[in-house]
Amino acid sequence: MIKMKEIKASNMNVEKFIDDKVRAIREAVGDGLAINALSGGVDSSVVTALGHRALGDRLKTYFIDNGIMREGEPAKVAAAFKKLGIKVEVLDASKAFFAALKGLTDPEEKREAITQTFYKNVFGKLVVKSKANYLLQGTILTDVDETVAGIKRQHNVFEQLGIDPQKAFGYKILEPLIELRKDGVRKVGAGLGLPAGMFDRIPFPGPALAARVIGEVTPAKIALVKKATAITEAALKNVKAFQYLAILHEDRVTGMRNNKRAFGNQIEIRCWNSIDARTARPTRLSFDVLEKIAAKITKDIPEVVSVTYNITSKPTSTIEAI
Ligand code: XMP
Numbered sequence: 488m489i490k491m492k493e494i495k496a497s498n499m500n501v502e503k504f505i506d507d508k509v510r511a512i513r514e515a516v517g518d519g520l521a522i523n524a525l526s527g528g529v530d531s532s533v534v535t536a537l538g539h540r541a542l543g544d545r546l547k548t549y550f551i552d553n554g555i556m557r558e559g560e561p562a563k564v565a566a567a568f569k570k571l572g573i574k575v576e577v578l579d580a581s582k583a584f585f586a587a588l589k590g591l592t593d594p595e596e597k598r599e600a601i602t603q604t605f606y607k608n609v610f611g612k613l614v615v616k617s618k619a620n621y622l623l624q625g626t627i628l629t630d631v632d633e634t635v636a637g638i639k640r641q642h643n644v645f646e647q648l649g650i651d652p653q654k655a656f657g658y659k660i661l662e663p664l665i666e667l668r669k670d671g672v673r674k675v676g677a678g679l680g681l682p683a684g685m686f687d688r689i690p691f692p693g694p695a696l697a698a699r700v701i702g703e704v705t706p707a708k709i710a711l712v713k714k715a716t717a718i719t720e721a722a723l724k725n726v727k728a729f730q731y732l733a734i735l736h737e738d739r740v741t742g743m744r745n746n747k748r749a750f751g752n753q754i755e756i757r758c759w760n761s762i763d764a765r766t767a768r769p770t771r772l773s774f775d776v777l778e779k780i781a782a783k784i785t786k787d788i789p790e791v792v793s794v795t796y797n798i799t800s801k802p803t804s805t806i807e808a809i
Contacts, residue, residue, distance in 0.1 A: 491631055496670035501678035505537065508663040512541035515621060515661055522547045522619035524610055525575055527556070527564035528691045530625030530664060533676045537663055538623045539573050540679065547617055548573060551609055553601070554581025555695040555709050558717045567685060580609045588697065588704040594809040597704060601694045611656050619658065626662045627672060629764050638805065643693055668763040689720075689730045690764065690806075698807040702737035711735055714788050715754045722780045728770045729761035733784075734808040742792025751792030754784055758796075759806055767801040 494504065512521070525535045525548050538546040548568070552561045565575040587604040591597050605611075614622055626643045634644040645652050645660065652660045664672055669690060676686025692698045696716065700708045715733035723731045736753040743749055756777070761767035781794035797804065 491628055492666050493628055493668075494666040494671060496668065496674055499667075499671055499674060501674050504675060505540070505678050508537055509541040512538060512623070512661060512663060515659075516542060516545065519621065520545050520547065520617065520619040521621040521623050521661070522549070522614050522617050523623040524548075524605075525550050525564060525568070526691070526693065526695075527560055527688075528625075528693075529669065529676065529686050529688055530627055530672055532564075532625075532681065532685045532688075533672050533679065534623055534625035534664055535568065535573065535575075536571070536679045536681055537675065544574075546623065547619065548575045549610070549613060550575050550577045551605065552577055552579045552581060553584040553605070553609075553695060554579075554706070555584060555697045555704065557691070557696070557720075558713050567682070571681070578609070578613070580604075583608055585704070585706055590703060592702050597697055597809060598694050601697060606656050611658075614656070614658050622652070622658050622660050624660050624662050625664050625672075627664050628666060628668055631665065632765070668765075670763060689728075692807050694809065698809045699732055699734045701735065701808055708735055711752065711788060711790060712754075715784050715791070718783050718787065719756055719780060722776060722783070723758060723772075726758065726770065726772065726776070729759045729764070729767065730806060731756070731758040731770075732807070733757075740793050744789070744792070749792050752788075752790045753793040753795065754788075754791050755795050755797055755808070756780060757804075757806070757808075759801070761801070761806070764806060765801075767804075767806055769796075769798050769800065772796070 521542055523535055523538055525531050535548050550561050550565055561577045565577050568575045584604050587600040591600055624643055630644050673686045696709055696712050697704045699712050712735040719731055719733040734755040739750050740753055742751045758770040758772055759767040760770050777796055784794050785791055
């Protein structure tokens with residue numbers, strides 16, 4: 488197992504870090520081509536900008552629409568990068584992801600299905616077709632730690648688990664952010680001149696909204712959690728929190744609508760204070776804010792009759808539900 492070096496945000500030299508990584512990417516790729524997948528999250532956005540600084544048009548950037556992203560996300564992300572002069576091609580692969588997730592309820596099996604669909608079926612084929620010999624990826628140290636510790640299998644960790652991506656998928660992986668945690672990645676984003684809205688975003692997990700659906704992931708459940716996520720994010724966007732999210736529970740509970748019994752869904756809201764996602768505490772949101780979220784969710788999403796707020800710290804909780 489490789490032991491990773493850590494560069495702490497508090498004492499990193501951002502300019503030197505960027506120069507070193509730009510040089511390393513250029514040296515590795517040589518005259519060849521590299522490819523990367525942008526999800527719109529902080530890590531993949533920063534790695535996309537870093538890769539384009541190093542390689543320009545020799546880095547091909549794709550947004551794989553897996554159908555489990557937040558509302559309007561693919562178009563929003565592509566438009567934001569277009570403004571920076573970076574071309575992003577959006578590829579609709581939602582059918583392949585829903586097919587792979589069908590019938591799966593175990594969290595790790597769901598994560599594995601997303602990983603395999605992404606790297607083997609969808610993106611893997613694209614890499615081979617593009618003739619790129621390198622895949623640029625925004626893996627960070629927290630992803631490696633949690634995967635190696637067996638807490639959660641992050642979708643983007645291979646070599647640290649003894650998986651050779653060249654053998655498994657046919658290409659090499661470059662991970663320029665692997666010594667950093669989220670706070671360091673944000674500094675690099677600022678150093679690269681990205682708009683703050685891009686690197687200041689709350690973190691979003693690789694398995695996307697599938698990490699927030701307990702039980703089987705279906706298009707209907709994703710549509711529901713997508714709406715709850717949009718409401719939650721809009722309500723909490725001015726709260727200074729590390730991350731906030733909505734989770735769709737599998738169990739239903741008795742509620743009431745129009746004076747009738749309604750056996751409906753439950754949404755759990757989580758809002759976290761954290762520096763680096765390794766530990767986290769629930770944000771002490773005001774009850775006014777919480778009640779407004781609950782009222783809006785139950786008004787706009789007829790299937791939902793109950794909304795709860797998580798008051799547990801990480802550990803024992805984790806930030807996401809899956
Ligand atoms: P957990 O749920 O493990 O999450 O406490 C810690 C942080 O990591 C994000 N997360 C992921 N990020 N790939 C990622 O790139 C993943 O598979 C993944 N799973 C969780 C999560 O949103 C939180 O910020």
